[in-house]
Amino acid sequence: MWKKVLGATFVLAALNLSAGAGQAQEQPPRSLTDIVEAWLASPHADRSSEAFTHWNEDGEIPGSCAVCHSSEGARDFLRSDRSVAGVIDHPVAPGLQVDCAACHNSAASSLDAVIFPSGESVAAMGSSAICAVCHQGRQSTDNVTTAVDGMDEDAVQADLAFINVHYAPAAATQMGGLVRGGYQYDGKDYAGRFSHVPDLNTCASCHSPHSLKVEIATCTTCHKDITEFRAIRTTRIDIDGDGDTTEGIADPIETLHARLDAAIRAYSAEVAGAPIIYASGAFPYFFNDSDGDGALTEGEAAFPNRYQSWTPRLLKAAYNYQFIAKDKGAFSHNPHYAIQLLYDSLEDLSKSVDVDMAGLNRP
Ligand code: HEC
Numbered sequence: 001m002w003k004k005v006l007g008a009t010f011v012l013a014a015l016n017l018s019a020g021a022g023q024a025q026e027q028p029p030r031s032l033t034d035i036v037e038a039w040l041a042s043p044h045a046d047r048s049s050e051a052f053t054h055w056n057e058d059g060e061i062p063g064s065c066a067v068c069h070s071s072e073g074a075r076d077f078l079r080s081d082r083s084v085a086g087v088i089d090h091p092v093a094p095g096l097q098v099d100c101a102a103c104h105n106s107a108a109s110s111l112d113a114v115i116f117p118s119g120e121s122v123a124a125m126g127s128s129a130i131c132a133v134c135h136q137g138r139q140s141t142d143n144v145t146t147a148v149d150g151m152d153e154d155a156v157q158a159d160l161a162f163i164n165v166h167y168a169p170a171a172a173t174q175m176g177g178l179v180r181g182g183y184q185y186d187g188k189d190y191a192g193r194f195s196h197v198p199d200l201n202t203c204a205s206c207h208s209p210h211s212l213k214v215e216i217a218t219c220t221t222c223h224k225d226i227t228e229f230r231a232i233r234t235t236r237i238d239i240d241g242d243g244d245t246t247e248g249i250a251d252p253i254e255t256l257h258a259r260l261d262a263a264i265r266a267y268s269a270e271v272a273g274a275p276i277i278y279a280s281g282a283f284p285y286f287f288n289d290s291d292g293d294g295a296l297t298e299g300e301a302a303f304p305n306r307y308q309s310w311t312p313r314l315l316k317a318a319y320n321y322q323f324i325a326k327d328k329g330a331f332s333h334n335p336h337y338a339i340q341l342l343y344d345s346l347e348d349l350s351k352s353v354d355v356d357m358a359g360l361n362r363p
């Protein structure tokens with residue numbers, strides 16, 4: 001059955017299945033049929049997804065997009081010298097999703113170090129190196145720093161545009177300060193790689209590499225009595241100042257993220273002089289809140305209405321807001337890094353606009 005599904009481009013012998021499979025915990029043997037079915041039902045095989053159909057009308061995927069949006073592009077990247085993250089020097093045809101061969105080929109199996117958008121390289125990533133090639137975002141602190149170089153923090157700059165980290169940048173979150181995927185403020189210390197227990201600190205040990213799901217039973221041996229991932233908590237300090245240190249670590253992240261949204265809106269109206277509004281599903285995400293009602297009104301999330309009154313301070317905070325919004329698993333990939341980015345963004349905005357920092361604690 002899988003032969004039919006994968007067609008002529010796929011040869012089992014080329015899979016090189018022995019490699020890639022790192023340490024991992026003891027797991028029951030899975031049949032090839034189970035693996036193929038798990039993959040088929042996963043987002044990696046979803047032919048109708050925007051992530052794979054975006055270029056259909058153009059007939060080709062540019063080299064700056066192909067590495068992560070096509071199996072062929074991924075394989076070409078792995079065979080290249082890989083000196084720049086996420087790019088190859090030629091376009092490829094659309095049509096091949098993240099298929100078996102994208103992850104099972106000799107270059108992927110021997111892949112050890114992965115270069116990130118900041119130019120930093122992380123070694124010894126094992127079987128999860130291949131995940132990090134695509135789940136690393138496309139921007140870093142460095143892009144933001146370059147864009148705002150020499151500008152007054154609170155002056156509106158006509159030639160600034162929103163900088164979008166891109167989507168599902170889980171590996172950038174996990175590596176934290178090592179690769180600077182979030183916007184890291186000068187003079188602050190940031191958590192490095194999230195050091196979870198050795199058996200569960202790689203992508204493919206928490207996620208099935210085929211279904212992409214995380215099984216909660218993998219967690220409850222240690223995180224007892226939880227019924228959802230978001231309830232996991234080991235951090236003892238009261239981050240959001242609500243007096244509850246047993247709520248899941250996802251909770252203070254959500255609280256600070258919502259507070260950052262409010263602070264960004266207050267700053268835009270009071271300092272930049274043009275109210276802003278965020279739309280999670282519409283590129284480029286930040287728009288003019290034309291009626292100033294603090295909510296997304298019909299018609300506002302349209303490209304011609306994109307926000308264009310950026311100051312350096314606002315851009316940095318908005319970059320971090322989007323970074324956390326687009327990594328749905330940030331609470332599990334590197335909770336302290338996520339909190340530090342949110343806390344520091346709030347603190348920086350508080351220099352120019354009223355932001356209540358009372359009771360907040362930075363881990
Ligand atoms: C996104 C990357 C990715 C894709 C796509 C992928 N695999 Fe895998 N596969 C892995 C990784 C990583 C491992 C090693 C898992 C581990 O170390 O526990 C693995 C392991 C395996 C194994 C060893 C048995 C096991 O379950 O660990 C087989 C067989 C396999 N894959 C077959 C396939 C087939 C067939 C497809 C296509 C239907 C496929 N894989 C698609 C990443 C991938």
Ligand code: HEC
Nearest residue numbers: 050051054064065067068086133134135136137166167168
């Ligand atoms: C470093 C890897 C990488 C590169 C390079 C990359 N993308 Fe993506 N992109 C991703 C990943 C991963 C996702 C999937 C996010 C998700 O839905 O989980 C994605 C999702 C998307 C989506 C779907 C967004 C949505 O909200 O559903 C679009 C559109 C897209 N990318 C466009 C582009 C374009 C255009 C380029 C080239 C200019 C590009 N990407 C380059 C990794 C990359």
Ligand code: HEC
Nearest residue numbers: 043044046049051067068074098130131134203207209212
């Ligand atoms: C060649 C690039 C590529 C590789 C390699 C890759 N991914 Fe993905 N991944 C994507 C894209 C693109 C999407 C979005 C697919 C879609 O929208 O249907 C995605 C989606 C996902 C999702 C679902 C996100 C959502 O929005 O629901 C998870 C989870 C995921 N990947 C984990 C992994 C893991 C774990 C690995 C390594 C075993 C891996 N990926 C390897 C490109 C890649």
Ligand code: HEC
Nearest residue numbers: 131135168170171174200201202203206214229328329332
């Ligand atoms: C400690 C376990 C753990 C590790 C390690 C881990 N993840 Fe996750 N990840 C999770 C959990 C838990 C979620 C949230 C899943 C949910 O809510 O169903 C998640 C969510 C995600 C999502 C978003 C899925 C969605 O529904 O939008 C992506 C993409 C993802 N992880 C990719 C990765 C990649 C790539 C790596 C390696 C760089 C990785 N993860 C490492 C536990 C982990």
Ligand code: HEC
Nearest residue numbers: 195197200206218219221222232233234235249331332335
């Ligand atoms: C073998 C025991 C063990 C298992 C199994 C385990 N964890 Fe953990 N987890 C820990 C320990 C120990 C810590 C504390 C780490 C630290 O503080 O450095 C932790 C911390 C965490 C944190 C950070 C919480 C906080 O408040 O900062 C998250 C999130 C997490 N684990 C997610 C998961 C997920 C998701 C799974 C299942 C896929 C899982 N863990 C399975 C032992 C485990």
